[in-house]
Amino acid sequence: MSTWADWLAAQRTAREAAGLQRVLRPRAADDDLIDLANNDYLGLGGHPAVRRSAADAALRWGAGAGASRLVTGTTTLHAELERELAGFTGREAALVFSTGYHANLSAVTALADRDTLIVSDAHVHASLIDAARLSRAAIRVVAHNDVAAVRAELAAAGGRRALVLTESVFSVLGDTAPLVELTEVCAARDALLVVDEAHGLGVLGDGGRGVLHRLGLHDHPHVVMTATLSKSLGAMGGAVLGSAALVDHLVNRARPFIFDTALAPAAAAGALAALRVLRGAPDLPARIHERGAELAGRLGVPRSAGAVLSVPMPSPRRAVAAQAEALAAGVRVGCFRPPSVPDGISRLRITTHVGLDEARWARAIEVLARVIADRAEPAPWGARGGQITGYQQ
Known part of the structure:
Protein backbone atom coordinates (compact mmCIF):
# COMPACT_ATOMS: atom_id res chain seq x y z
CA MET A 1 0.00 0.00 0.00
CA SER A 2 1.40 3.36 -0.99
CA THR A 3 1.48 6.24 1.45
CA TRP A 4 0.61 9.83 0.79
CA ALA A 5 4.35 10.56 0.71
CA ASP A 6 4.79 7.94 -2.02
CA TRP A 7 1.92 9.39 -4.01
CA LEU A 8 3.27 12.95 -3.78
CA ALA A 9 6.74 11.78 -4.83
CA ALA A 10 5.29 9.88 -7.79
CA GLN A 11 3.30 12.92 -8.86
CA ARG A 12 6.42 15.09 -8.83
CA THR A 13 8.43 12.49 -10.73
CA ALA A 14 5.75 12.36 -13.43
CA ARG A 15 5.67 16.15 -13.72
CA GLU A 16 9.42 16.36 -13.99
CA ALA A 17 9.53 13.65 -16.66
CA ALA A 18 7.01 15.60 -18.74
CA GLY A 19 8.77 18.94 -18.23
CA LEU A 20 5.78 20.26 -16.28
CA GLN A 21 7.24 20.80 -12.80
CA ARG A 22 6.70 24.36 -11.58
CA VAL A 23 8.52 26.21 -8.80
CA LEU A 24 8.08 29.52 -7.01
CA ARG A 25 10.76 32.16 -7.64
CA PRO A 26 10.57 35.05 -5.16
CA ARG A 27 11.12 38.45 -6.78
CA ALA A 28 13.00 41.21 -4.97
CA ALA A 29 11.56 44.72 -4.82
CA ASP A 30 14.70 46.12 -6.46
CA ASP A 31 14.74 43.51 -9.23
CA ASP A 32 16.17 45.21 -12.32
CA LEU A 33 15.07 42.61 -14.88
CA ILE A 34 12.99 43.74 -17.85
CA ASP A 35 9.70 42.14 -16.84
CA LEU A 36 7.50 41.03 -19.75
CA ALA A 37 5.80 38.34 -17.69
CA ASN A 38 3.59 40.42 -15.41
CA ASN A 39 0.16 41.75 -16.38
CA ASP A 40 0.66 45.42 -15.52
CA TYR A 41 0.32 46.33 -19.21
CA LEU A 42 -0.06 50.07 -18.79
CA GLY A 43 2.52 50.41 -16.02
CA LEU A 44 -0.12 51.85 -13.71
CA GLY A 45 0.90 49.66 -10.78
CA GLY A 46 4.04 51.74 -10.45
CA HIS A 47 2.48 55.10 -11.32
CA ALA A 281 -5.05 59.39 -20.53
CA PRO A 282 -7.43 57.85 -23.11
CA ASP A 283 -4.64 57.39 -25.67
CA LEU A 284 -2.60 55.17 -23.34
CA PRO A 285 -4.09 51.84 -24.55
CA ALA A 286 -3.09 52.65 -28.14
CA ARG A 287 0.56 52.33 -27.10
CA ILE A 288 -0.05 48.68 -26.23
CA HIS A 289 -1.10 47.94 -29.79
CA GLU A 290 1.77 49.89 -31.30
CA ARG A 291 4.31 47.98 -29.25
CA GLY A 292 2.45 44.70 -29.68
CA ALA A 293 2.59 45.03 -33.45
CA GLU A 294 6.31 45.80 -33.30
CA LEU A 295 7.00 42.81 -31.06
CA ALA A 296 4.93 40.38 -33.14
CA GLY A 297 6.65 41.55 -36.30
CA ARG A 298 10.13 41.05 -34.89
CA LEU A 299 9.27 37.61 -33.50
CA GLY A 300 7.43 36.48 -36.62
CA VAL A 301 4.20 35.53 -34.91
CA PRO A 302 0.58 36.69 -35.38
CA ARG A 303 -0.47 39.85 -33.57
CA SER A 304 -2.63 39.55 -30.50
CA ALA A 305 -5.88 41.47 -30.13
CA GLY A 306 -4.82 42.27 -26.59
CA ALA A 307 -1.59 42.72 -24.66
CA VAL A 308 -0.46 39.09 -24.35
CA LEU A 309 1.60 37.54 -27.13
CA SER A 310 2.20 33.79 -27.16
CA VAL A 311 5.02 32.18 -29.11
CA PRO A 312 4.54 28.45 -29.81
CA MET A 313 7.36 26.12 -28.80
CA PRO A 314 7.91 22.50 -29.82
CA SER A 315 7.77 21.06 -26.29
CA PRO A 316 7.40 22.05 -22.62
CA ARG A 317 11.12 21.51 -22.08
CA ARG A 318 12.08 23.77 -24.98
CA ALA A 319 9.71 26.44 -23.70
CA VAL A 320 11.28 26.34 -20.24
CA ALA A 321 14.80 26.41 -21.75
CA ALA A 322 13.92 29.47 -23.84
CA GLN A 323 12.43 31.16 -20.80
CA ALA A 324 15.64 30.50 -18.85
CA GLU A 325 17.80 31.83 -21.69
CA ALA A 326 15.81 35.07 -21.80
CA LEU A 327 16.07 35.40 -18.03
CA ALA A 328 19.85 34.96 -18.16
CA ALA A 329 19.93 37.84 -20.65
CA GLY A 330 17.90 40.06 -18.32
CA VAL A 331 14.37 39.61 -19.69
CA ARG A 332 11.64 37.83 -17.77
CA VAL A 333 8.84 36.18 -19.80
CA GLY A 334 6.11 33.75 -18.87
CA CYS A 335 5.62 30.21 -20.03
CA PHE A 336 2.37 28.43 -20.98
CA ARG A 337 2.53 24.65 -20.56
CA PRO A 338 -0.12 21.92 -20.29
CA PRO A 339 -2.58 21.87 -18.68
CA SER A 340 -2.71 25.69 -18.83
CA VAL A 341 -2.95 25.79 -22.63
CA PRO A 342 -6.26 24.90 -24.28
CA ASP A 343 -4.71 23.28 -27.36
CA GLY A 344 -1.79 21.48 -25.73
CA ILE A 345 0.97 23.59 -27.31
CA SER A 346 3.57 25.04 -24.96
CA ARG A 347 4.30 28.72 -25.52
CA LEU A 348 6.33 31.60 -24.27
CA ARG A 349 3.95 34.16 -22.77
CA ILE A 350 5.08 37.72 -23.43
CA THR A 351 3.14 40.75 -22.23
CA THR A 352 3.37 44.10 -23.99
CA HIS A 353 4.25 46.89 -21.57
CA VAL A 354 3.77 50.61 -21.99
CA GLY A 355 5.70 51.47 -18.82
CA LEU A 356 9.13 50.53 -20.21
CA ASP A 357 11.27 53.29 -21.69
CA GLU A 358 12.35 52.97 -25.32
CA ALA A 359 15.85 51.70 -24.52
CA ARG A 360 14.66 48.85 -22.29
CA TRP A 361 11.89 47.96 -24.72
CA ALA A 362 14.38 47.76 -27.60
CA ARG A 363 16.69 45.62 -25.47
CA ALA A 364 13.84 43.24 -24.64
CA ILE A 365 12.95 42.79 -28.31
CA GLU A 366 16.59 42.16 -29.20
CA VAL A 367 16.92 39.44 -26.54
CA LEU A 368 13.64 37.75 -27.40
CA ALA A 369 14.31 37.74 -31.13
CA ARG A 370 17.62 35.98 -30.49
CA VAL A 371 16.16 33.49 -28.01
CA ILE A 372 13.27 32.53 -30.25
CA ALA A 373 15.52 32.16 -33.27
CA ASP A 374 17.71 29.84 -31.21
CA ARG A 375 14.98 27.81 -29.57
CA ALA A 376 11.82 27.73 -31.65
CA GLU A 377 11.09 25.04 -34.19
CA PRO A 378 8.20 25.01 -36.69
CA ALA A 379 5.01 24.38 -34.77
CA PRO A 380 1.38 24.56 -35.92
CA TRP A 381 -0.94 27.17 -34.52
CA GLY A 382 -3.67 24.59 -34.07
CA ALA A 383 -3.74 21.52 -31.86
CA ARG A 384 -0.69 19.32 -31.59
CA GLY A 385 -0.97 15.82 -30.27
CA GLY A 386 -4.71 16.10 -29.59
CA GLN A 387 -6.90 18.75 -28.02
CA ILE A 388 -6.36 19.67 -24.40
CA THR A 389 -9.13 22.00 -23.32
CA GLY A 390 -9.41 23.81 -20.03
CA TYR A 391 -12.15 21.40 -18.98
CA GLN A 392 -9.57 18.60 -18.99
CA GLN A 393 -7.26 20.33 -16.55
Whole structure:
Protein backbone atom coordinates (compact mmCIF):
# COMPACT_ATOMS: atom_id res chain seq x y z
CA MET A 1 0.00 0.00 0.00
CA SER A 2 1.40 3.36 -0.99
CA THR A 3 1.48 6.24 1.45
CA TRP A 4 0.61 9.83 0.79
CA ALA A 5 4.35 10.56 0.71
CA ASP A 6 4.79 7.94 -2.02
CA TRP A 7 1.92 9.39 -4.01
CA LEU A 8 3.27 12.95 -3.78
CA ALA A 9 6.74 11.78 -4.83
CA ALA A 10 5.29 9.88 -7.79
CA GLN A 11 3.30 12.92 -8.86
CA ARG A 12 6.42 15.09 -8.83
CA THR A 13 8.43 12.49 -10.73
CA ALA A 14 5.75 12.36 -13.43
CA ARG A 15 5.67 16.15 -13.72
CA GLU A 16 9.42 16.36 -13.99
CA ALA A 17 9.53 13.65 -16.66
CA ALA A 18 7.01 15.60 -18.74
CA GLY A 19 8.77 18.94 -18.23
CA LEU A 20 5.78 20.26 -16.28
CA GLN A 21 7.24 20.80 -12.80
CA ARG A 22 6.70 24.36 -11.58
CA VAL A 23 8.52 26.21 -8.80
CA LEU A 24 8.08 29.52 -7.01
CA ARG A 25 10.76 32.16 -7.64
CA PRO A 26 10.57 35.05 -5.16
CA ARG A 27 11.12 38.45 -6.78
CA ALA A 28 13.00 41.21 -4.97
CA ALA A 29 11.56 44.72 -4.82
CA ASP A 30 14.70 46.12 -6.46
CA ASP A 31 14.74 43.51 -9.23
CA ASP A 32 16.17 45.21 -12.32
CA LEU A 33 15.07 42.61 -14.88
CA ILE A 34 12.99 43.74 -17.85
CA ASP A 35 9.70 42.14 -16.84
CA LEU A 36 7.50 41.03 -19.75
CA ALA A 37 5.80 38.34 -17.69
CA ASN A 38 3.59 40.42 -15.41
CA ASN A 39 0.16 41.75 -16.38
CA ASP A 40 0.66 45.42 -15.52
CA TYR A 41 0.32 46.33 -19.21
CA LEU A 42 -0.06 50.07 -18.79
CA GLY A 43 2.52 50.41 -16.02
CA LEU A 44 -0.12 51.85 -13.71
CA GLY A 45 0.90 49.66 -10.78
CA GLY A 46 4.04 51.74 -10.45
CA HIS A 47 2.48 55.10 -11.32
CA PRO A 48 3.28 57.66 -8.57
CA ALA A 49 -0.37 58.61 -8.05
CA VAL A 50 -1.40 54.97 -7.78
CA ARG A 51 1.37 54.12 -5.31
CA ARG A 52 0.56 57.15 -3.20
CA SER A 53 -3.15 56.37 -3.10
CA ALA A 54 -2.50 52.76 -2.06
CA ALA A 55 -0.02 53.82 0.62
CA ASP A 56 -2.33 56.51 2.00
CA ALA A 57 -5.21 54.02 2.16
CA ALA A 58 -3.07 51.52 4.08
CA LEU A 59 -2.08 54.20 6.56
CA ARG A 60 -5.67 55.37 6.99
CA TRP A 61 -7.55 52.06 6.94
CA GLY A 62 -4.94 49.52 7.98
CA ALA A 63 -3.44 46.48 6.27
CA GLY A 64 -6.74 44.71 5.58
CA ALA A 65 -10.48 45.28 5.36
CA GLY A 66 -11.04 43.42 8.62
CA ALA A 67 -14.16 41.50 7.65
CA SER A 68 -16.35 40.34 4.79
CA ARG A 69 -18.21 42.90 2.72
CA LEU A 70 -21.54 42.20 4.44
CA VAL A 71 -20.11 42.68 7.93
CA THR A 72 -17.81 45.71 8.16
CA GLY A 73 -15.52 45.10 5.18
CA THR A 74 -17.25 47.49 2.80
CA THR A 75 -15.54 50.88 3.00
CA THR A 76 -16.26 54.11 1.21
CA LEU A 77 -13.34 53.21 -1.06
CA HIS A 78 -15.13 50.06 -2.25
CA ALA A 79 -18.32 51.98 -2.97
CA GLU A 80 -16.43 54.71 -4.84
CA LEU A 81 -14.50 52.16 -6.90
CA GLU A 82 -17.70 50.33 -7.84
CA ARG A 83 -19.45 53.54 -8.85
CA GLU A 84 -16.56 54.68 -11.06
CA LEU A 85 -16.00 51.25 -12.62
CA ALA A 86 -19.65 51.08 -13.60
CA GLY A 87 -19.56 54.60 -15.03
CA PHE A 88 -16.35 53.97 -16.97
CA THR A 89 -17.60 50.76 -18.60
CA GLY A 90 -21.17 51.96 -19.17
CA ARG A 91 -22.84 49.49 -16.81
CA GLU A 92 -25.56 50.31 -14.31
CA ALA A 93 -23.77 48.81 -11.33
CA ALA A 94 -20.61 46.99 -10.27
CA LEU A 95 -19.57 44.75 -7.39
CA VAL A 96 -15.93 44.42 -6.34
CA PHE A 97 -14.33 41.17 -5.13
CA SER A 98 -10.98 40.28 -3.60
CA THR A 99 -9.83 38.61 -6.85
CA GLY A 100 -10.90 38.24 -10.47
CA TYR A 101 -11.13 34.51 -9.80
CA HIS A 102 -13.76 35.17 -7.12
CA ALA A 103 -15.64 37.49 -9.47
CA ASN A 104 -16.06 34.70 -12.02
CA LEU A 105 -16.89 32.10 -9.36
CA SER A 106 -19.56 34.40 -7.95
CA ALA A 107 -21.16 35.40 -11.24
CA VAL A 108 -21.63 31.83 -12.41
CA THR A 109 -22.43 30.01 -9.18
CA ALA A 110 -24.95 32.64 -8.07
CA LEU A 111 -26.78 32.55 -11.42
CA ALA A 112 -26.70 28.81 -12.14
CA ASP A 113 -27.94 25.73 -10.32
CA ARG A 114 -29.01 22.16 -11.11
CA ASP A 115 -31.83 23.48 -13.30
CA THR A 116 -29.50 25.59 -15.45
CA LEU A 117 -27.62 24.84 -18.66
CA ILE A 118 -24.12 26.29 -19.04
CA VAL A 119 -22.65 26.50 -22.54
CA SER A 120 -18.95 27.25 -22.37
CA ASP A 121 -16.28 28.04 -24.93
CA ALA A 122 -13.51 25.42 -24.75
CA HIS A 123 -10.86 28.12 -24.19
CA VAL A 124 -12.27 29.99 -21.18
CA HIS A 125 -10.16 30.73 -18.12
CA ALA A 126 -9.80 28.20 -15.31
CA SER A 127 -11.90 30.40 -13.01
CA LEU A 128 -14.91 30.06 -15.33
CA ILE A 129 -14.29 26.32 -15.66
CA ASP A 130 -14.24 25.90 -11.89
CA ALA A 131 -17.29 28.12 -11.52
CA ALA A 132 -19.25 25.97 -13.98
CA ARG A 133 -18.31 22.80 -12.13
CA LEU A 134 -19.21 24.26 -8.73
CA SER A 135 -22.58 25.52 -9.98
CA ARG A 136 -23.85 21.92 -10.40
CA ALA A 137 -25.44 22.95 -13.67
CA ALA A 138 -25.44 20.82 -16.80
CA ILE A 139 -22.34 21.82 -18.79
CA ARG A 140 -21.87 21.73 -22.54
CA VAL A 141 -18.39 22.66 -23.82
CA VAL A 142 -18.38 23.88 -27.41
CA ALA A 143 -15.55 24.40 -29.87
CA HIS A 144 -13.70 27.70 -29.62
CA ASN A 145 -15.73 30.66 -30.96
CA ASP A 146 -18.31 28.34 -32.55
CA VAL A 147 -21.52 30.41 -32.59
CA ALA A 148 -23.49 27.70 -34.41
CA ALA A 149 -22.64 25.20 -31.68
CA VAL A 150 -23.79 27.64 -28.99
CA ARG A 151 -27.04 28.19 -30.90
CA ALA A 152 -27.64 24.45 -31.17
CA GLU A 153 -27.02 23.85 -27.45
CA LEU A 154 -29.38 26.66 -26.45
CA ALA A 155 -32.03 25.36 -28.82
CA ALA A 156 -31.83 22.01 -27.04
CA ALA A 157 -31.97 23.54 -23.56
CA GLY A 158 -35.52 22.35 -23.05
CA GLY A 159 -36.76 25.49 -21.33
CA ARG A 160 -33.96 25.61 -18.76
CA ARG A 161 -32.33 28.90 -17.82
CA ALA A 162 -29.02 29.14 -19.64
CA LEU A 163 -25.65 30.86 -19.32
CA VAL A 164 -23.06 31.17 -22.08
CA LEU A 165 -19.45 31.67 -20.94
CA THR A 166 -16.76 33.36 -22.99
CA GLU A 167 -13.95 35.93 -22.84
CA SER A 168 -13.65 39.16 -24.77
CA VAL A 169 -9.94 38.55 -25.44
CA PHE A 170 -8.67 35.02 -24.83
CA SER A 171 -5.62 34.84 -22.62
CA VAL A 172 -3.59 32.26 -24.55
CA LEU A 173 -4.23 32.78 -28.27
CA GLY A 174 -5.01 36.48 -27.93
CA ASP A 175 -8.03 36.33 -30.23
CA THR A 176 -11.45 37.88 -29.61
CA ALA A 177 -14.86 36.27 -29.21
CA PRO A 178 -17.71 36.91 -31.70
CA LEU A 179 -19.57 38.88 -29.06
CA VAL A 180 -22.18 40.50 -31.33
CA GLU A 181 -23.26 37.14 -32.73
CA LEU A 182 -23.21 35.47 -29.31
CA THR A 183 -25.30 38.26 -27.81
CA GLU A 184 -27.89 37.90 -30.58
CA VAL A 185 -28.07 34.15 -30.00
CA CYS A 186 -28.44 34.60 -26.25
CA ALA A 187 -31.08 37.32 -26.58
CA ALA A 188 -33.13 35.13 -28.91
CA ARG A 189 -33.15 32.32 -26.32
CA ASP A 190 -33.29 34.57 -23.21
CA ALA A 191 -29.89 33.28 -22.09
CA LEU A 192 -27.28 35.34 -20.27
CA LEU A 193 -23.87 35.87 -21.86
CA VAL A 194 -21.11 36.10 -19.24
CA VAL A 195 -18.07 37.85 -20.75
CA ASP A 196 -14.74 37.92 -18.95
CA GLU A 197 -13.08 41.22 -19.91
CA ALA A 198 -9.88 40.51 -17.93
CA HIS A 199 -7.76 41.13 -21.03
CA GLY A 200 -10.06 43.69 -22.66
CA LEU A 201 -10.49 46.30 -19.92
CA GLY A 202 -7.83 48.99 -20.27
CA VAL A 203 -6.64 47.55 -23.59
CA LEU A 204 -9.49 47.77 -26.09
CA GLY A 205 -12.43 50.10 -26.67
CA ASP A 206 -12.73 53.85 -26.28
CA GLY A 207 -10.04 54.82 -23.76
CA GLY A 208 -9.75 51.19 -22.63
CA ARG A 209 -13.41 50.71 -21.76
CA GLY A 210 -13.36 47.16 -23.09
CA VAL A 211 -14.62 45.18 -26.04
CA LEU A 212 -18.25 45.21 -24.91
CA HIS A 213 -18.25 49.00 -24.83
CA ARG A 214 -16.57 49.19 -28.24
CA LEU A 215 -19.29 46.97 -29.74
CA GLY A 216 -22.16 48.84 -28.08
CA LEU A 217 -23.03 45.87 -25.88
CA HIS A 218 -22.08 47.50 -22.56
CA ASP A 219 -25.70 48.02 -21.48
CA HIS A 220 -27.28 44.99 -23.13
CA PRO A 221 -29.69 43.27 -20.71
CA HIS A 222 -28.46 39.79 -21.70
CA VAL A 223 -24.77 40.53 -21.10
CA VAL A 224 -22.91 40.22 -17.78
CA MET A 225 -19.35 41.54 -17.62
CA THR A 226 -16.62 40.32 -15.31
CA ALA A 227 -13.16 41.85 -15.00
CA THR A 228 -9.98 41.88 -12.99
CA LEU A 229 -8.29 44.85 -11.37
CA SER A 230 -4.88 43.16 -11.42
CA LYS A 231 -3.97 43.58 -15.09
CA SER A 232 -4.40 46.95 -16.82
CA LEU A 233 -5.25 48.66 -13.54
CA GLY A 234 -2.11 47.28 -11.92
CA ALA A 235 -3.74 46.55 -8.55
CA MET A 236 -5.62 43.53 -7.22
CA GLY A 237 -9.22 42.35 -7.14
CA GLY A 238 -12.07 41.67 -9.53
CA ALA A 239 -15.52 42.94 -10.42
CA VAL A 240 -18.85 41.86 -11.85
CA LEU A 241 -20.71 44.56 -13.79
CA GLY A 242 -24.30 44.59 -14.94
CA SER A 243 -27.71 45.68 -13.73
CA ALA A 244 -28.50 46.81 -10.20
CA ALA A 245 -30.73 43.75 -9.88
CA LEU A 246 -27.80 41.48 -10.75
CA VAL A 247 -25.56 43.11 -8.16
CA ASP A 248 -28.30 42.82 -5.53
CA HIS A 249 -28.59 39.11 -6.32
CA LEU A 250 -24.83 38.57 -6.02
CA VAL A 251 -24.66 40.40 -2.69
CA ASN A 252 -27.26 37.99 -1.34
CA ARG A 253 -26.34 34.73 -3.07
CA ALA A 254 -22.69 34.68 -4.15
CA ARG A 255 -20.79 32.58 -1.61
CA PRO A 256 -17.30 33.79 -2.66
CA PHE A 257 -18.53 37.31 -1.95
CA ILE A 258 -20.45 36.63 1.25
CA PHE A 259 -17.84 34.51 3.01
CA ASP A 260 -14.61 36.16 1.84
CA THR A 261 -12.77 39.02 3.52
CA ALA A 262 -13.18 42.17 1.47
CA LEU A 263 -10.53 43.51 -0.90
CA ALA A 264 -7.86 45.34 1.13
CA PRO A 265 -8.36 49.13 1.19
CA ALA A 266 -4.89 49.72 -0.28
CA ALA A 267 -5.73 47.58 -3.32
CA ALA A 268 -9.12 49.26 -3.73
CA ALA A 269 -7.54 52.71 -3.55
CA GLY A 270 -4.79 51.70 -5.97
CA ALA A 271 -7.31 50.38 -8.50
CA LEU A 272 -9.41 53.52 -8.15
CA ALA A 273 -6.39 55.77 -8.71
CA ALA A 274 -5.31 53.69 -11.72
CA LEU A 275 -8.79 53.96 -13.21
CA ARG A 276 -8.66 57.74 -12.84
CA VAL A 277 -5.22 57.89 -14.47
CA LEU A 278 -6.51 55.79 -17.36
CA ARG A 279 -9.60 57.96 -17.72
CA GLY A 280 -7.36 61.01 -17.95
CA ALA A 281 -5.05 59.39 -20.53
CA PRO A 282 -7.43 57.85 -23.11
CA ASP A 283 -4.64 57.39 -25.67
CA LEU A 284 -2.60 55.17 -23.34
CA PRO A 285 -4.09 51.84 -24.55
CA ALA A 286 -3.09 52.65 -28.14
CA ARG A 287 0.56 52.33 -27.10
CA ILE A 288 -0.05 48.68 -26.23
CA HIS A 289 -1.10 47.94 -29.79
CA GLU A 290 1.77 49.89 -31.30
CA ARG A 291 4.31 47.98 -29.25
CA GLY A 292 2.45 44.70 -29.68
CA ALA A 293 2.59 45.03 -33.45
CA GLU A 294 6.31 45.80 -33.30
CA LEU A 295 7.00 42.81 -31.06
CA ALA A 296 4.93 40.38 -33.14
CA GLY A 297 6.65 41.55 -36.30
CA ARG A 298 10.13 41.05 -34.89
CA LEU A 299 9.27 37.61 -33.50
CA GLY A 300 7.43 36.48 -36.62
CA VAL A 301 4.20 35.53 -34.91
CA PRO A 302 0.58 36.69 -35.38
CA ARG A 303 -0.47 39.85 -33.57
CA SER A 304 -2.63 39.55 -30.50
CA ALA A 305 -5.88 41.47 -30.13
CA GLY A 306 -4.82 42.27 -26.59
CA ALA A 307 -1.59 42.72 -24.66
CA VAL A 308 -0.46 39.09 -24.35
CA LEU A 309 1.60 37.54 -27.13
CA SER A 310 2.20 33.79 -27.16
CA VAL A 311 5.02 32.18 -29.11
CA PRO A 312 4.54 28.45 -29.81
CA MET A 313 7.36 26.12 -28.80
CA PRO A 314 7.91 22.50 -29.82
CA SER A 315 7.77 21.06 -26.29
CA PRO A 316 7.40 22.05 -22.62
CA ARG A 317 11.12 21.51 -22.08
CA ARG A 318 12.08 23.77 -24.98
CA ALA A 319 9.71 26.44 -23.70
CA VAL A 320 11.28 26.34 -20.24
CA ALA A 321 14.80 26.41 -21.75
CA ALA A 322 13.92 29.47 -23.84
CA GLN A 323 12.43 31.16 -20.80
CA ALA A 324 15.64 30.50 -18.85
CA GLU A 325 17.80 31.83 -21.69
CA ALA A 326 15.81 35.07 -21.80
CA LEU A 327 16.07 35.40 -18.03
CA ALA A 328 19.85 34.96 -18.16
CA ALA A 329 19.93 37.84 -20.65
CA GLY A 330 17.90 40.06 -18.32
CA VAL A 331 14.37 39.61 -19.69
CA ARG A 332 11.64 37.83 -17.77
CA VAL A 333 8.84 36.18 -19.80
CA GLY A 334 6.11 33.75 -18.87
CA CYS A 335 5.62 30.21 -20.03
CA PHE A 336 2.37 28.43 -20.98
CA ARG A 337 2.53 24.65 -20.56
CA PRO A 338 -0.12 21.92 -20.29
CA PRO A 339 -2.58 21.87 -18.68
CA SER A 340 -2.71 25.69 -18.83
CA VAL A 341 -2.95 25.79 -22.63
CA PRO A 342 -6.26 24.90 -24.28
CA ASP A 343 -4.71 23.28 -27.36
CA GLY A 344 -1.79 21.48 -25.73
CA ILE A 345 0.97 23.59 -27.31
CA SER A 346 3.57 25.04 -24.96
CA ARG A 347 4.30 28.72 -25.52
CA LEU A 348 6.33 31.60 -24.27
CA ARG A 349 3.95 34.16 -22.77
CA ILE A 350 5.08 37.72 -23.43
CA THR A 351 3.14 40.75 -22.23
CA THR A 352 3.37 44.10 -23.99
CA HIS A 353 4.25 46.89 -21.57
CA VAL A 354 3.77 50.61 -21.99
CA GLY A 355 5.70 51.47 -18.82
CA LEU A 356 9.13 50.53 -20.21
CA ASP A 357 11.27 53.29 -21.69
CA GLU A 358 12.35 52.97 -25.32
CA ALA A 359 15.85 51.70 -24.52
CA ARG A 360 14.66 48.85 -22.29
CA TRP A 361 11.89 47.96 -24.72
CA ALA A 362 14.38 47.76 -27.60
CA ARG A 363 16.69 45.62 -25.47
CA ALA A 364 13.84 43.24 -24.64
CA ILE A 365 12.95 42.79 -28.31
CA GLU A 366 16.59 42.16 -29.20
CA VAL A 367 16.92 39.44 -26.54
CA LEU A 368 13.64 37.75 -27.40
CA ALA A 369 14.31 37.74 -31.13
CA ARG A 370 17.62 35.98 -30.49
CA VAL A 371 16.16 33.49 -28.01
CA ILE A 372 13.27 32.53 -30.25
CA ALA A 373 15.52 32.16 -33.27
CA ASP A 374 17.71 29.84 -31.21
CA ARG A 375 14.98 27.81 -29.57
CA ALA A 376 11.82 27.73 -31.65
CA GLU A 377 11.09 25.04 -34.19
CA PRO A 378 8.20 25.01 -36.69
CA ALA A 379 5.01 24.38 -34.77
CA PRO A 380 1.38 24.56 -35.92
CA TRP A 381 -0.94 27.17 -34.52
CA GLY A 382 -3.67 24.59 -34.07
CA ALA A 383 -3.74 21.52 -31.86
CA ARG A 384 -0.69 19.32 -31.59
CA GLY A 385 -0.97 15.82 -30.27
CA GLY A 386 -4.71 16.10 -29.59
CA GLN A 387 -6.90 18.75 -28.02
CA ILE A 388 -6.36 19.67 -24.40
CA THR A 389 -9.13 22.00 -23.32
CA GLY A 390 -9.41 23.81 -20.03
CA TYR A 391 -12.15 21.40 -18.98
CA GLN A 392 -9.57 18.60 -18.99
CA GLN A 393 -7.26 20.33 -16.55
